[in-house]
Amino acid sequence: MFCEKSIELIRELQRMRDGQLPAFNEDAVRQVLEEMKALYEQNQGDVNEAKTEGKSELIPSIKLRHCCLLRNQRCVAAYLYDRLLRIRALRWEYGSVLPPNIRFHMCAEELQWFNQYKKSLANFMRSVGGEEGLDITQDMKPPKSLYIEVRCLKDHGEFEIDDGTIILLKKNSQHFLPRWKCEQLIRQGVLEHVLS
Amino acid sequence: MSDALSDGGSDHDDSQEDVMTPVELIAKLEEAWLNEKFSPDLLENKSEIVECVMEQLTHMEANLQRVSKGDTKASVHRMEIDRIRFVLSSYLRSRLQKIEKFFPHVLEKEKSRADGDPSYLSPEEYAFAREYLANTETYLKAVALRHMPPNLQSVNMMKAVPEPCLDSFVFLRVKERQDNIMVEPETDDQREYVVDLEEGSQHLMRYRTIAPLVSTGAVQLI
Numbered sequence: 194m195f196c197e198k199s200i201e202l203i204r205e206l207q208r209m210r211d212g213q214l215p216a217f218n219e220d221a222v223r224q225v226l227e228e229m230k231a232l233y234e235q236n237q238g239d240v241n242e243a244k245t246e247g248k249s250e251l252i253p254s255i256k257l258r259h260c261c262l263l264r265n266q267r268c269v270a271a272y273l274y275d276r277l278l279r280i281r282a283l284r285w286e287y288g289s290v291l292p293p294n295i296r297f298h299m300c301a302e303e304l305q306w307f308n309q310y311k312k313s314l315a316n317f318m319r320s321v322g323g324e325e326g327l328d329i330t331q332d333m334k335p336p337k338s339l340y341i342e343v344r345c346l347k348d349h350g351e352f353e354i355d356d357g358t359i360i361l362l363k364k365n366s367q368h369f370l371p372r373w374k375c376e377q378l379i380r381q382g383v384l385e386h387v388l389s
Numbered sequence: 390m391s392d393a394l395s396d397g398g399s400d401h402d403d404s405q406e407d408v409m410t411p412v413e414l415i416a417k418l419e420e421a422w423l424n425e426k427f428s429p430d431l432l433e434n435k436s437e438i439v440e441c442v443m444e445q446l447t448h449m450e451a452n453l454q455r456v457s458k459g460d461t462k463a464s465v466h467r468m469e470i471d472r473i474r475f476v477l478s479s480y481l482r483s484r485l486q487k488i489e490k491f492f493p494h495v496l497e498k499e500k501s502r503a504d505g506d507p508s509y510l511s512p513e514e515y516a517f518a519r520e521y522l523a524n525t526e527t528y529l530k531a532v533a534l535r536h537m538p539p540n541l542q543s544v545n546m547m548k549a550v551p552e553p554c555l556d557s558f559v560f561l562r563v564k565e566r567q568d569n570i571m572v573e574p575e576t577d578d579q580r581e582y583v584v585d586l587e588e589g590s591q592h593l594m595r596y597r598t599i600a601p602l603v604s605t606g607a608v609q610l611i
Contacts, residue, residue, distance in 0.1 A: 226536045233538035266541045269533045270549065277525065281489065306528040313520040320513040321439065321481065329478040329485070336471040339464055373471060 195232070195261040198224045199268035206275050212286075214279045217300040222269060229265050232258045280307050284314065285330055288377055331376055341372045343384040352378075411445055415473060418442050422480040424603055427560070427610035429596050430553040431487045431495055432603065436511040442477050446470060488518050491553050493546035496522060522546070555597040562591050565607040572598055 198221050209215055236258045243251045280303060283291060289311050296304065319326035349362035354374050362368070362378075367387065378384045409417070421435045449470050456463040488495050488510070496518050499510050510518060526546070534542045567586040573595070574581050586592065591611070602608045 222533065226533065229537055229541070262538065262541060266537060266544070270529060270544050273529055273532055274525075274549075277528065300532070302528055302532045305531075306524055309520070309524040313517050313524065316520075317485070317513050317517045320516075321443065327443065327474070327478060327481070329481045332471070332475040332478045335475050336468065339468050339471070373474075 195228065195258075196264050196268070198228065199265045199272075202272040203268055206272060212279065212282055214276065214283065214295060214298050216298040217276070217303065218272075219300060222272070225265050225269055229262055232262050232265075236262075276303065277306060281310060283307075284311060286380060288330070288381065289315075331373060333376065336372060339372065340369050341375070342387040343368055343370055343375055343379070344387050345383065346385050347383060349378070349383045409441070414438065414441050414445065415476075418473075418476060418480065420606070420609060422476050422483075424610045425480055425483050428600075428603060429557045429559075430555060430600070431484065431491065431509055433507050433509055434484070434511040434514065439477065439481070439511075442473065446474060446477075484514065485517070487553070488514055489521060491550065492518050492522050492525075493550050494552050497547065555600065556595050558593055559596045559599070560591065560593055560611045561599060561603075561608045562611050563588055563608050567602060567607060570598065570602075 202218060202221050202225070205215060205218060205221075236255050239251045239255050242248055243255070280299065283295060284307065287295075291307070299307070314330075318328055318330075321327045321329070345362045345364055345366045345368070348364050351359050352362050352374075353359050354371060360368060360370075362383065375384050379386055417435075417438050421432075421438060425432055449466065453463060453466055453470070456466075495510065499508060499515060499518075502508060508515075529544060530542075534544065563586040566588045569583045570586060571581060571583055586608070599608055603610060
């Protein structure tokens with residue numbers, strides 16, 4: 194059956210929960226592209242035959258193949274685009290450096306796209322009103338209190354807070370820190386917000 | 390909040406065409422923020438507000454540096470800065486999200502806008518949207534499209550990317566009384582009818598019907 198592989202690609206993403214990025218299915222994408230090539234070549238042959246020899250009975254099968262081609266194109270584009278949206282979400286979640294296990298699931302072109310997206314976003318944030326710009330990936334939740342209690346989940350080394358004090362983030366140590374400084378570390382899994 | 394805002398903020402207001410107190414400025418920002426958050430479509434950009442608020446934030450930060458440590462007033466001001474920064478970031482974020490979601494349509498709308506009309510995108514947002522479009526097109530081409538048959542090597546982005554749904558319903562509060570707002574029929578056996586919107590009343594309506602009122606500021610989305 195035509196288009197089976199491309200439906201498989203779509204299903205694969207649908208099965209994943211939002212925000213999860215499965216490994217890039219290069220194999221299936223290649224197979225879809227090969228099927229498209231074959232369909233196109235068959236169509237070319239049939240179109241020539243229909244034209245030169247006036248075989249109008251070939252037209253329905255040409256049409257069918259063309260529909261399959263369009264469907265394949267649409268499915269592959271949807272697969273790729275949906276992955277981009279997931280990758281985009283990762284930029285907001287993890288910051289500009291992705292953990293290696295996620296990078297491993299991306300193809301080279303996706304990494305390129307990610308780097309370019311990162312650059313565009315950084316340019317945008319830098320040019321927002323005034324000289325310094327504004328990091329809009331911070332302050333994701335409305336501030337409730339100024340300082341929060343956090344626990345260190347892994348060794349992170351020294352960390353400087355606004356007034357110049359340097360604290361050592363050691364595994365299992367607990368700190369009382371300004372919320373706006375540790376938001377990203379919490380998202381990266383270095384710190385954990387302790388709710389009392 | 391008002392004294393941290395007004396410290397040093399006043400000398401900047403003079404240079405502006407319409408004089409705005411910091412309190413009014415923040416109210417404007419919150420209005421723009423809520424409208425942007427609840428409208429399905431991208432609204433006009435408010436870069437003057439963003440710039441003014443950024444300036445205010447810088448001033449407030451600078452003022453805070455002068456306050457001695459351990460002052461209770463300082464932490465109240467710090468909190469206020471945090472809140473304003475959250476609103477500002479959230480506002481810019483929701484705009485950016487819409488730009489990413491509807492990028493071909495947003496760019497098309499910007500292109501087809503008549504000279505003199507206010508632009509929807511700020512220059513930074515425009516640059517971002519263009520880069521996003523180019524980046525995504527390059528990517529699709531590199532991975533799949535260039536391997537496809539010659540007649541299928543392009544995707545019509547305008548058709549492929551969904552349009553903002555202007556028919557979705559929004560909650561709104563009326564700030565200036567409006568007469569004779571035309572409401573489209575919902576079902577076949579209904580006729581179109583007009584409603585008057587009283588000041589201070591709240592309604593649930595289709596966004597398309599009241600979109601012009603949002604941009605003039607006559608209603609506030611809630």
